[in-house]
Amino acid sequence: NAGVTQTPKFQVLKTGQSMTLQCAQDMNHEYMSWYRQDPGMGLRLIHYSVGAGITDQGEVPNGYNVSRSTTEDFPLRLLSAAPSQTSVYFCASSYRRGGQSQQFFGPGTRLTVL
Amino acid sequence: AQSVTQPDIHITVSEGASLELRCNYSYGATPYLFWYVQSPGQGLQLLLKYFSGDTLVQGIKGFEAEFKRSQSSFNLRKPSVHWSDAAEYFCAVEDSSGGGADGLTFGKGTHLIIQP
Numbered sequence A: 001n002a003g004v005t006q007t008p009k010f011q012v013l014k015t016g017q018s019m020t021l022q023c024a025q026d027m028n029h030e031y032m033s034w035y036r037q038d039p040g041m042g043l044r045l046i047h048y049s050v051g052a053g054i055t056d057q058g059e060v061p062n063g064y065n066v067s068r069s070t071t072e073d074f075p076l077r078l079l080s081a082a083p084s085q086t087s088v089y090f091c092a093s094s095y096r097r098g099g100q101s102q103q104f105f106g107p108g109t110r111l112t113v114l
Numbered sequence B: 001a002q003s004v005t006q007p008d009i010h011i012t013v014s015e016g017a018s019l020e021l022r023c024n025y026s027y028g029a030t031p032y033l034f035w036y037v038q039s040p041g042q043g044l045q046l047l048l049k050y051f052s053g054d055t056l057v058q059g060i061k062g063f064e065a066e067f068k069r070s071q072s073s074f075n076l077r078k079p080s081v082h083w084s085d086a087a088e089y090f091c092a093v094e095d096s097s098g099g100g101a102d103g104l105t106f107g108k109g110t111h112l113i114i115q116p
Helices: none
Strands: A004-007 A010-013 A019-025 A031-038 A042-051 A054-057 A064-066 A076-078 A087-097 A100-105 A109-113 B003-005 B010-014 B019-021 B024-026 B032-038 B045-050 B056-058 B064-068 B073-078 B087-094 B104-106 B110-115
Touching: A004 A087, A010 A019, A019 A031, A019 A087, A042 A064, A042 B087, A042 B104, A100 B045, B003 B087, B003 B104, B010 B019, B019 B110, B024 B073, B032 B064, B032 B073, B045 B056, B045 B064, B045 B073, B073 B087
Parallel strands: A010 A109, B010 B110
Antiparallel strands: A004 A019, A019 A076, A031 A042, A031 A087, A042 A054, A064 A076, A087 A100, A087 A109, B003 B024, B019 B073, B032 B045, B032 B087, B056 B064, B064 B073, B087 B104, B087 B110
């Protein structure tokens, strides 16, 4: 199993450009989520999904769109990038069974917006 | 809404000394609790987790954590640190009643520095 994969690893954008951060998992997990990590802020939840076709907003959703057409994929779209979106982005998939839960994180995408 | 506080932004410990990293949470019930470690430029690695039962949990790399309901705390400990333990440590909580879908709430992290 590849686990959770993210592409690209690094990206530089200019203000106003759009792009999609890709995330895929091969563990058949029903839950997927996106976080951003900024210095001194920990990780903050952007959007999450409870299954194909179902998404919801997290703590910091503004400026980001998501969709979940399949169980495996959960792309994050920046429609018009802003310098405030410079961050490291982590995708995660998770399950909950028998009173236990675990999140599996991807390796991250480091995004710089100039 | 749940929240997590890691009171110490930086901690410096001598190699071989003991370590305790503090974590306090605010939540109506008992959440699921996690500690993650992140080395510079790397992703997140799960150290240990607590769901229920025995309040002292053992993790990888010689770490342990103790859940104290009365103090809403989940402090991470290690009896003797190694230089390779230098990293950023994050405490996180998950809503135990939420079905697992709505992700984790993280603390802001504690940066651990190891002195030779």
